[in-house]
Amino acid sequence: MSEIEVVRHYTRFTEESYGVDNGPVPLGSCTMKYNPRIATNYVNSEYLANIHPSLLKFETAQNILKLMYQLQEWLKEITGMDACTLQPPAGASGELTGVLIIKKYFQERGDTQRDEMLIPDSAHGSNPASSSMGGFKSVRIPSDEHGLVNLEALRASVSNKTAGLMLTNPNTLGLFEKNITEVTKILHENEAIVHYDGANLNGIIGIARPGDMGFDIVHLNLHKTFSAPHGGGGPGAGAVCVKKYLEDYLPGYIVSKDDNGRYFLKKMSKSIGDVYSTYGNLPGMIYAYIFILSYGSDIYKVAKYSTLNTNFFISLLKGVKGITLPYDEKTPRLHETVLSFKKLAEETGVTVEDVAKYLLDNGFYAPTIYFPLIVDEAFMIEFTETESYENIVKYAEVVKKAIEIAYTNPSELKQAPINTSVRRLDAVKANHPSTLKPSVKFGRK
Ligand SMILES: Cc1ncc(COP(=O)(O)O)c(C=O)c1O
Structure with missing residues (x-):
């Protein structure tokens, strides 16, 4: 292959992936924070x-x-x-x-x-x-x-x-x-x-x-x-x-x-x-x-700002239709929180997975979903101390927008994601032993 073909091949891969250098990765329980370049x-x-x-x-x-x-x-x-x-x-x-x-x-x-x-x-x-x-x-x-x-x-x-x-x-x-x-x-x-x-x-x-x-x-x-x-x-x-x-x-x-x-x-x-x-x-x-x-x-600031970010996010979604904060609503969370989208699912048929896919469509990484198991339709989110105020606000806005669409045109959310390089993947199949054979080919198709 010519050099330019190889460069384009890898550059395309970088465009198809998403990491903390692209935007927030607020996967609950994963603590995905910025890795300072000096390190x-x-x-x-x-x-x-x-x-x-x-x-x-x-x-x-x-x-x-x-x-x-x-x-x-x-x-x-x-x-x-x-x-x-x-x-x-x-x-x-x-x-x-x-x-x-x-x-x-x-x-x-x-x-x-x-x-x-x-x-x-x-x-x-x-x-x-x-x-x-x-x-x-x-x-x-x-x-x-x-x-x-x-x-x-x-x-x-x-x-x-x-x-x-x-x-x-x-x-x-x-x-x-x-x-x-x-x-x-x-x-x-x-x-x-x-x-x-x-x-x-x-x-x-x-x-x-x-x-x-x-x-x-x-x-x-x-x-x-x-x-x-x-x-x-x-x-x-x-x-x-x-x-x-x-x-x-x-x-x-x-x-x-x-x-x-x-x-x-x-x-x-x-x-x-x-x-x-x-x-x-x-x-x-x-x-x-x-x-x-x-x-x-000053290392305590890590805990302080990650906690502040999480509770700020909770405050932005407070009172939004279809979402609840299970267990003692008034007790502040620390570095992460788990919201339940059960009501949304019951009232609209739109699941937390659909909302997660909509977030992908809007250029954000999805949170952890369906964990912990004790919360139905769990949406587990963790904004670390390195996340900005603006991004947390934008993230909450996309979630609110998803809820609005769920109540007006739920089938739209069932289509998401449409802007990503691959559509909905079969998550169960991907984890099934029968698919994990050495013959599996990786790539776009
Ligand atoms: C609460 C909790 N314990 C343990 C682990 C396992 O850690 P690791 O992924 O580094 O094996 C995780 C990973 O997400 C976790 O969230």
């Missing part, structure tokens, strides 16, 4: 991009080990924990790491009857998946009428079979679990372990710490809260931090410092083993390092 420049620099652990001795990798060591220290401070590993490559991998630590801890104690993991019904699907992969039975804990963990149900579910609880706070509804210290106390009284799903740390970073709430294990999505590009933009990174009594179980290599100030990689004595390659995903760590460094002690 990308460092990640791509020849000094950092080509580092390979098996080609470097500790002595020649001192600066990168220093960066990793410092990152571990900062993450400990941010989470209120005592030790961290940077090896897991994603949030779900961090969850599995936590689950395997819990498993090994109880195996070592001979407490092998503990085969149950408690998981609230508002949790992300990866929580029960990780628990099952670790060999635990997942026990569903219902939410109460305020959208928080139902304490009665929790008490009734805890027993000497309980190994742990996996919980994200703020939860996936964007609500802060105000009884969190009671929740962790209930588990600890039963000698069980509490794992913090850090996907939602953006709502509290710099303001509240999971370690102070009683969590024993924390996984962090460096690619969400700490700005590393993800969702097609790059590999994830799922650091895991633990309280002192679990430090020996950490996987991979922990970066340590000797008495002469030299950095080295250390394996822990009771380690669950490796969960990924040597260092983990270094680019994600470099992004996180630069992100934390650039905010310094």
Whole structure:
């Protein structure tokens, strides 16, 4: 092919895709924020991009080990924990790491009857998946009428079979679990372990710490809260931090410092083993390092502005026909919120999926839909701290316009999207094993 054909081919692809560099990507629970270019420049620099652990001795990798060591220290401070590993490559991998630590801890104690993991019904699907992969039975804990963990149900579910609880706070509804210290106390009284799903740390970073709430294990999505590009933009990174009594179980290599100030990689004595390659995903760590460094002690502003943006968006849609804010309408949300379009669907036949497709037609990325499962016709939206006032206003206007069309000409919305390079995709088919064969051809047709 001629050069110009190749250039046009790839340029067309860039025009067909959409990412945070094009506009807001307010996918709830995904924390898609702007990735400052200064960080990308460092990640791509020849000094950092080509580092390979098996080609470097500790002595020649001192600066990168220093960066990793410092990152571990900062993450400990941010989470209120005592030790961290940077090896897991994603949030779900961090969850599995936590689950395997819990498993090994109880195996070592001979407490092998503990085969149950408690998981609230508002949790992300990866929580029960990780628990099952670790060999635990997942026990569903219902939410109460305020959208928080139902304490009665929790008490009734805890027993000497309980190994742990996996919980994200703020939860996936964007609500802060105000009884969190009671929740962790209930588990600890039963000698069980509490794992913090850090996907939602953006709502509290710099303001509240999971370690102070009683969590024993924390996984962090460096690619969400700490700005590393993800969702097609790059590999994830799922650091895991633990309280002192679990430090020996950490996987991979922990970066340590000797008495002469030299950095080295250390394996822990009771380690669950490796969960990924040597260092983990270094680019994600470099992004996180630069992100934390650039905010310094102002890092609480991340939580403050993402919360402000979300509540501003809620205020713009307040009272709009067909939309409700399930659970305590007056309680402010943190970094994200879940609206219900159930009424709209009942009154017009237009579903939240139709509205999402209409947003695509208007040049915006759709929010997360149909999750969490406890909200019917869920519209889960998260405007991070990097989103502008103007874009949030425009986004709300498009949603309002969709509602107006739903009540006047619903069939129009059933056609959406019409302005995108592909129309409605068969989302079920795309996830079906029979379609995931190597012979599947990717491309426009
Ligand atoms: C609440 C929650 N927990 C865990 C995860 C899993 O994280 P990852 O996608 O990095 O594996 C997600 C991802 O969206 C999430 O929203």
